[in-house]
Amino acid sequence: MSEQHTARGDNRERFIYKDDEIIEKPFNWSQLGRLFQYMKPYSKQLLPLVIVTMVLGTATRLAVPAIIIMAIDEAISPKNGETSLTKLYMYAGLMLLLYVIQWAANTYRIKYTSLIGQRVIFDLRQDLFRHIQKLSFRFFDKRPAGSVLVRVTNDVNALQDLFTNGVVNLLMDCVQLIGIIVILLLWNFKLGAAVMITVPLMFIVSGALRRRIRFAWQDVRMKQSRINAHLNEAIQGMKVTQAYTQEKANFSFFNHVNNTNIKAWNKASALNQAFGPIIEITSAIGTLILFWYGSHLIQAEVITVGVLVGFANYVGNFWDPINRLGQMYAQLLVAMASSERIFEFIDEKPTVVEQHEADKLASIRGDVKFDSIVFEYEKGRPALKGITLDVKAGQTIALVGHTGSGKSTIMNLLCRFYDPVEGAVLIDGIDIRNVSIESLRSQVGIVLQDTFIFSGSIRDNIRYGRLNASDDDVVKAATAVDAHDFIMNLPDGYDTQVQERGNILSMGQRQLLSFARALLADPRVLILDEATASIDTETELKIQEALKTLLKGRTSFIVAHRLSTIRNADRIVVLDHGVIVEQGNHEELIRHGGTYNGLIEAQYRFLSA
Numbered sequence: 001m002s003e004q005h006t007a008r009g010d011n012r013e014r015f016i017y018k019d020d021e022i023i024e025k026p027f028n029w030s031q032l033g034r035l036f037q038y039m040k041p042y043s044k045q046l047l048p049l050v051i052v053t054m055v056l057g058t059a060t061r062l063a064v065p066a067i068i069i070m071a072i073d074e075a076i077s078p079k080n081g082e083t084s085l086t087k088l089y090m091y092a093g094l095m096l097l098l099y100v101i102q103w104a105a106n107t108y109r110i111k112y113t114s115l116i117g118q119r120v121i122f123d124l125r126q127d128l129f130r131h132i133q134k135l136s137f138r139f140f141d142k143r144p145a146g147s148v149l150v151r152v153t154n155d156v157n158a159l160q161d162l163f164t165n166g167v168v169n170l171l172m173d174c175v176q177l178i179g180i181i182v183i184l185l186l187w188n189f190k191l192g193a194a195v196m197i198t199v200p201l202m203f204i205v206s207g208a209l210r211r212r213i214r215f216a217w218q219d220v221r222m223k224q225s226r227i228n229a230h231l232n233e234a235i236q237g238m239k240v241t242q243a244y245t246q247e248k249a250n251f252s253f254f255n256h257v258n259n260t261n262i263k264a265w266n267k268a269s270a271l272n273q274a275f276g277p278i279i280e281i282t283s284a285i286g287t288l289i290l291f292w293y294g295s296h297l298i299q300a301e302v303i304t305v306g307v308l309v310g311f312a313n314y315v316g317n318f319w320d321p322i323n324r325l326g327q328m329y330a331q332l333l334v335a336m337a338s339s340e341r342i343f344e345f346i347d348e349k350p351t352v353v354e355q356h357e358a359d360k361l362a363s364i365r366g367d368v369k370f371d372s373i374v375f376e377y378e379k380g381r382p383a384l385k386g387i388t389l390d391v392k393a394g395q396t397i398a399l400v401g402h403t404g405s406g407k408s409t410i411m412n413l414l415c416r417f418y419d420p421v422e423g424a425v426l427i428d429g430i431d432i433r434n435v436s437i438e439s440l441r442s443q444v445g446i447v448l449q450d451t452f453i454f455s456g457s458i459r460d461n462i463r464y465g466r467l468n469a470s471d472d473d474v475v476k477a478a479t480a481v482d483a484h485d486f487i488m489n490l491p492d493g494y495d496t497q498v499q500e501r502g503n504i505l506s507m508g509q510r511q512l513l514s515f516a517r518a519l520l521a522d523p524r525v526l527i528l529d530e531a532t533a534s535i536d537t538e539t540e541l542k543i544q545e546a547l548k549t550l551l552k553g554r555t556s557f558i559v560a561h562r563l564s565t566i567r568n569a570d571r572i573v574v575l576d577h578g579v580i581v582e583q584g585n586h587e588e589l590i591r592h593g594g595t596y597n598g599l600i601e602a603q604y605r606f607l608s609a
């Protein structure tokens with residue numbers, strides 16, 4: 001189920017967030033099993049150590065009350081009346097020894113469980129990231145980047161506690177509980193049963209509460225996800241926000257999502273706290289029963305004082321793990337909700353899939369054919385309605401048309417970011433669905449309008465096109481597109497560090513850099529989404545020259561905005577609402593006097609206005 005969130009009555013209405021899916025499944029054991037599969041690789045190495053230390057720790061803890069009983073019944077107040085200091089020292093020494101073993105076992109257990117926990121989290125994060133990289137554009141179309149981020153960070157972190165301490169503490173508490181139950185029932189069945197009669201009652205009373213806690217923690221996760229999604233968007237759009245002085249409105253919305261998160265957290269936490277009193281009351285009733293019934297049994301000489309004291313000790317130890325389990329229930333729920341969200345991503349199948357044992361696309365010549373392509377992003381809203389286009393190797397094709405006419409969509413299909421609903425894209429006569437995606441994309445280069453610059457040096461950014469390129473090749477590529485001079489003028493030349501998105505570079509410089517990157521990659525087919533931003537004439541000329549170098553000898557598709565680029569193209573393809581309405585070279589289309597002629601006239605009118 002998904003929920004549309006709109007705050008009403010104020011500026012918040014401008015922001016509409018589509019919430020992450022609420023996962024309504026109840027506590028899911030198969031999920032837990034799947035999670036534990038991640039421990040498998042370490043089970044041989046580390047698990048035996050964890051089990052040994054866990055058993056030692058629990059056994060020594062359970063042995064202490066038994067020694068107290070023996071100390072009372074045999075050394076302090078024995079039946080024959082002869083108190084024995086020697087025996088008392090012996091039992092005290094034994095207890096000391098048990099405490100030392102317990103301490104050592106706990107220390108090592110924590111060490112080993114943290115090791116396993118860290119490795120499991122590492123593996124899970126790797127798996128998730130590897131998988132996310134495989135997912136198709138359709139997946140990212142549906143989700144705000146913030147919500148993807150949350151799953152790799154927060155959701156994986158939420159499992160960290162579970163794996164480092166939670167699981168072993170849970171096991172230890174369960175073993176301790178079972179141990180105590182067995183000891184009490186064996187020692188004196190009637191007294192043991194009387195004390196524990198309150199346990200099932202407690203479970204019945206807390207049943208409804210547990211259900212509410214589960215939903216409350218899911219709600220917390222969703223609210224956090226919303227904060228992250230908003231933060232991500234707000235930071236990315238910061239310039240626009242500041243330019244339109246929308247900081248107040250933006251803050252007001254952040255305040256709103258932040259508040260709802262706190263409220264959800266407080267609610268979940270309060271529900272969680274409600275466990276405490278339930279357990280305390282049950283524990284008090286159990287203790288009352290113990291002393292009331294226990295003193296009867298002492299009077300009837302069925303049990304000794306030592307046994308009653310020992311029972312009291314065990315019963316004290318009995319409620320501790322139950323209380324902890326109650327607290328852990330919340331942690332477990334958070335972990336379950338997170339793991340469901342993580343597995344939901346891991347289970348997401350890429351929509352663009354490689355055929356089983358798909359062949360590698362051999363070195364291509366560069367003939368490209370779009371054969372009766374129909375495509376829709378959303379069912380029932382076709383973006384391309386039957387595109388047929390035959391391009392010979394080495395030709396330059398300019399795609400023009402009004403905004404939203406389908407130019408970028410054609411390019412997306414050629415890179416196989418999406419698959420067509422009908423028809424096929426062929427390179428050298430081979431349907432691109434029949435070859436491996438890597439072999440296809442390594443031969444089809446793409447230069448996007450919004451050039452992405454990664455954090456790192458200028459050199460690394462150019463080398464992103466071909467990671468094994470030598471420094472010399474990088475300089476050659478930069479020189480060929482006339483980027484060398486401006487790079488040498490930067491503080492550290494090719495080693496100048498640029499931040500994510502390349503803030504220190506101008507639009508034109510970023511474009512030249514992306515040309516150098518594409519040239520280095522040297523693809524046979526090149527797709528270029530020309531930047532629309534107006535730049536000075538000198539840079540424009542530089543870019544045109546660089547473009548000539550870049551296009552030489554390759555099949556090129558240019559989503560063209562500049563007149564000079566369009567004029568030089570071998571063929572111009574004019575799109576309108578997902579259909580090719582005209583094609584030919586500049587002169588032919590001008591003579592034809594159709595849509596293209598209209599676009600050009602409009603551009604001249606605009607320029608001379």
Ligand SMILES: Nc1ncnc2c1ncn2[C@@H]1O[C@H](COP(=O)(O)OP(=O)(O)OP(=O)(O)O)[C@@H](O)[C@H]1O
Binds near residue numbers: 141
């Ligand atoms: N990810 C998407 N999800 C849903 N619809 C989309 C998506 N991307 C594009 N569209 C729709 O598909 C149609 C074609 O879009 P496309 O991006 O191909 O146009 P374009 O010609 O490249 O436009 P522009 O010149 O503005 O970049 C448009 O109606 C657009 O709204």
